[in-house]
Amino acid sequence: MAETGQAQSVGVVGAYSTKYESRSQKEAHEMIQEVATGVFKTVDKGMSPEEVDLIIVSNYSDSFGNILHTAPLVAHYIGNMSATGFRVENACASGTTAVYLAWRMLSSGLFRNALIVGFEKMSSVGSSAKANEILMRTSSPEEYRVGAPFMTLYALMAQEYMSRYGATEEDLALVAVKNHENATRNPLAQLQKKITVEDVLKSPYISKPLKLFDASPLSDGAAALLLSSEPRKYTDTPVYIRGVGIAHDHPGVYQRADIAAIDAARRAAEAAYRMSGVSAKDVSLFEVHDAFTIAEIILYEMLGLAPRGEGYKLIREGVTSFTGSHPVNPSGGLKAKGHPIGATGVGMVAEVFWQLRGEAGARQVSGAEVGVVENHGGTGATSVVLVFSR
């Protein structure tokens, strides 16, 4: 898990994202084409597709979108058949796994410029029951066999966390309220709509204590990044990858040492902070994996923003709100920006790129200097943490 040295030179030089939507008019391959070609237009000094020598595609399931073997498709769309490409999958952490691998290979000199494309067209399956079955494929085989949906697994985590530390359903609701409000400032967000604590508390229980409004939506969307080991060739304002961490945990919630933690995120953050020399207090903004509200609260602790058992106090006190001292998910997060799985981690990095370049418009965090992304798969069997700065 631990990563050392050599991270200084890799920078993000371009980023592009579709709006995330409940139902995109575009087919999966059209979304891929849009972002793979569109991202080149975002590079300040220009980059030619021929300069890309590495293509990594992030996609969760071919059962969403009915498409596979997408790396050569990207190569075809950008008109460069000499790059090396492949798709990577680590459940909901596929996008940041792609960024992690690109960083690994660029910082070691194996490749020079990487194009990363993430996408998911979840509406293609037509029913949320079917979507749910596909999502459950990322759980442990035992959880899949008993038919435990994600919401139920996160509910187990929430129940244990709340009873142990005294957090309430209102605390969870506050996360949803904050992220929905943030999304009203983000034109790329799926749910650009304010909600109240009452709205959340009145929404139906799906798996107690989690309610409908505690969950992120099903989404269609795609995002792309260009990374370079010579970033200043392409822009005077690259956003550097300063630290990376990737860690795993047992696939089943019930197999873990502490079911009220996301320990892989703690270990990934520790590695990324160590590499970057940054600690949580230095971070201007976080984009974290709030697939369910309880996850964001637990992540406050895993990422070092709060001591163990006190994460929920941050949401009560407004510390992580848009105008707080440590904004979390200024984009709206998975909860309100949306969660097109293969695109999610790629889009998180795009958001930090824009924030650190002062290009985030109405949702710009003032004085943003250091950004952190946490993106995990399933209930936390994989977590990737990335630290960025200008």
Place this chain on the structure above:
Amino acid sequence: MAETGQAQSVGVVGAYSTKYESRSQKEAHEMIQEVATGVFKTVDKGMSPEEVDLIIVSNYSDSFGNILHTAPLVAHYIGNMSATGFRVENACASGTTAVYLAWRMLSSGLFRNALIVGFEKMSSVGSSAKANEILMRTSSPEEYRVGAPFMTLYALMAQEYMSRYGATEEDLALVAVKNHENATRNPLAQLQKKITVEDVLKSPYISKPLKLFDASPLSDGAAALLLSSEPRKYTDTPVYIRGVGIAHDHPGVYQRADIAAIDAARRAAEAAYRMSGVSAKDVSLFEVHDAFTIAEIILYEMLGLAPRGEGYKLIREGVTSFTGSHPVNPSGGLKAKGHPIGATGVGMVAEVFWQLRGEAGARQVSGAEVGVVENHGGTGATSVVLVFSR
């Protein structure tokens, strides 16, 4: 595409494969567990799971087997939660893409020991019509939309090849006959049954000129490898990766410069030969991607065994038979050994490992010193070529 330098030190030190079957009694996760743990027992001097720092899983589609996020599952099964893992997909070339990436990262010193697990449980979908739709997801979006099955796309290639160069349906049949005979010597093969040219010619046309017996079967199976950058620590007889090449082509057959070629294989082979200093005449045995008989004949030419347009003469003359001067697919190939997609490339490398160590039993190629693997995705939009020797 081109790879240079640094390849000397990475070696295969362990290999394990299930028998390939039409319908495995094991579920996908049970196959994964079997090969991920079984491969450690094949390491001569032993390797502890804790020594693995990289896990790469190869799997084609989660629509076969209903399982995702398999890298942490492998970590869980071997009892090592500190390795870095992810799944890779490049259609039917997923397995060798995993080997390529492991080689890249081990030879650069980023990791030391890699566990590669490939699997596919194609019988899980229950019908060959559904399996066919899933296979078609690897074609271009246009080919998918018109509903062109793989067999039809390869039939286009075969039709053009045959009319241009004078190959016949009997020549294609000879490939099937050879590979079925080879499979009778391989206890891991799915179709351990001799067939005659007449059997092939009498089998029904699926897409003229290709008949049922020109195609590889649907298969269940899994395979695993252990690669090390310090191979002699683990065995006195490692099999070294001497050359690698990966290349892409346009996704659609109709988009390619020559539809009777698999040009990505030619370019990948060129790179792998250049890196290894080996040419086709030096190769003791080939394992190549004979998903359809025509592919093997075209590959003779792409891999430099025959001049362009003369590949079919090799099968007529017995050059590539088990006792010929350049045996191709002594394992039985995809055609008769079977083709559990995510396992296929991993299993090909396992076969070469056994052959070069003299451990291939009744199918041992005598005096095997250099082995080459060619594994491609779809109709050739990705090809990986690997050169091995002791």
